[in-house]
Amino acid sequence: MLPLLPVAHLDREFDYLVPSELDEQARPGVRVRVRFSGRLVDGYLLERIDASEHGGKLAWLDRVVSAEQVLTAEVRRLVDAVAQRYAGTRADVLRLAVPPRHAKVESEKSEPAPSPGSPEVDQGAWSAYLHGVNFLEALKGGRGPRAVWQALPGEDWCARLAELAGVVAASGRGVVLVVPDQRDLDRLVRSCESLVGAEHVVGLAAGLGPSARYRRWLASLRGTARVVVGTRASVFAPTPDLGLVVVWDDGDSSLSDPRAPYPHAREVALLRAHATGCAVVLAGHARTAEAQALVDSGWAHDLVAARDVVRARAPMITALADSDQALARDPGARAARLPAIAFGAARQALAAGAGVLVQVPRRGYIPSLACAKCRAPARCRRCNGPLSLPAAAESDGAGSPTCKWCGVADTSHRCHACGARALRAVVVGAGRTAEELGRAFAGFEVHTSGGSDVKGEIAPGPKLVVSTVGAEPVMPGGYGAALLLDGWALLGRADLRAAEETLRRWMTASALVRSHADGGQVVVVAESGLPTVQALVRWDPVWHSRAQLAERAEVGFPPAVHMAAIDGAGTAIAELLELAEVPDSAEILGPVPLPPGERLPFSDDEPEPEDVERMLIRVPRTAGLTLAKGLAEAQAIRSARRSTGPVRVQVDPLRIG
Known part of the structure; x- marks a missing residue:
């Protein structure tokens, strides 16, 4: 028991x-x-x-x-x-x-549905990928192939995954398809139901009510539904005789559970495939260093298209430096904060009756401000929090800047570095961008997607869609152009995964655009010489992931090594490290500050310590389980002793520092 x-x-x-x-x-x-x-x-x-x-x-x-x-x-x-x-x-x-x-x-009775028939598979779509047809044949034959699939731009990835699910379900085995969010889940469920049959498919998500979620989970357990589509927790779905598990867009942070022990759906899927021998596919438009490491090790195979096929399917991509001088010289910039090439691409797409996708890093009006003279971040004099203009401020920047932390308005702000009064927008949000584009392209509809109002799909037609990263709606037939603004805001984050995450966001948006032959254009406002920008221009995520993996191996970061992050008060961390039997190869790094936005989970009757810090323990990949075992045993000893002060242990966390 x-x-x-x-x-x-x-x-x-x-x-x-x-x-x-x-x-x-x-x-x-x-x-x-x-x-x-x-x-x-x-x-x-x-x-x-x-x-x-x-x-x-x-x-x-x-x-x-x-x-x-x-x-x-x-x-x-x-x-x-x-x-x-x-x-x-x-x-x-x-x-x-x-x-x-x-x-x-x-207590409800459920009868298993008859096995689904063999689905109609688009052989031509799979033949665009090297060994794609062979992969399908391996699934049909009941084998357990392992692959990292690089979906082409413009690919109907939902249809392709539904075909994989249908092939496996037709052989009487179960399928688990894991996606990051509800929008992807809804699209994939529709594709699976149309191909396999609604009686064989269930969608699992945390947003379902208790009864609906449990009913669908029981359908998976009892085998009445062969195909389970869901968000991160569905990777545990108790599907009998599992034949295939798929994780779409494994670089999305929402696939990492925020609750202890903080597992990532990708890693759970790999553990499950290793234990059961089922097939596994990590799929996406971009590629993580973790996925590339699996290919390099030989554990999984590449499922990619030839370069000539990629070039034929990709939109034309242009990179522009984001400089104030260039924007100031541009008439289009003064109207819509767009360089001339981006302005022209948008106008050309609208004239052709196509939609234009505009991706911005943040939602809101003017999310953050800086000194117009020295570019120092504008901080609150009361609590040192970041200042921003409220949504109700006028489009010309009128109104008092307000602190995002304490909510106090600073009516007489002066720069702490140079004393200047003037402020400028560091990153202009989706609301302000939509407003400016509406004036610049009068007569065209402007839609926004982001925050609490994320749209899954936009009807085709000549219109502008302003979206925050990750909230880009699908337009049937594809957008005519995409404008990726403020690239430096994504690339400049102090995060180990900043480059990887930026490319993933850019490629996800660019994949919604028509091919170059059909007039599709993408303009990314970022320095063209950066490797991440070059990977987008060439549509080469494999090259970028290999470079990322090599960089992490050089500096000793996951996935080249295993790393545990231990968060808590200094005394509690010291006690845990003293109790833990870590491998001889372990390297202890720190203490370092917690990543921005991170905090420890505290109970209501437990005061938060003031000296919260983070220690890192790095070991070779071969010693990962030994390290995890030592930390788990140390946590058990602290628990038995009733030691005070919570300590959070995360193995290979997404954010290291």
């Missing part, structure tokens, strides 16, 4: 006696209630044995909550592997893997 206890030192099995009246219901994988330390707690029955090695007195199983075997043997092994990989507890992983029970839904 595994009781679901919130403390690390009790993450182990306990033996209980099973009353005779519960003998038939008490099967491995069912939810149970047991008495532990005088109180009833939830748990899972893991296995039945004839005799216990425990020499003391055993307590009785209190009750079987449900006879439904919700924890399958395969998912149980996966939970164990994820907890070991991320130095976590199985209780935390189970909370992510198995949704809460809904008794009424569980």
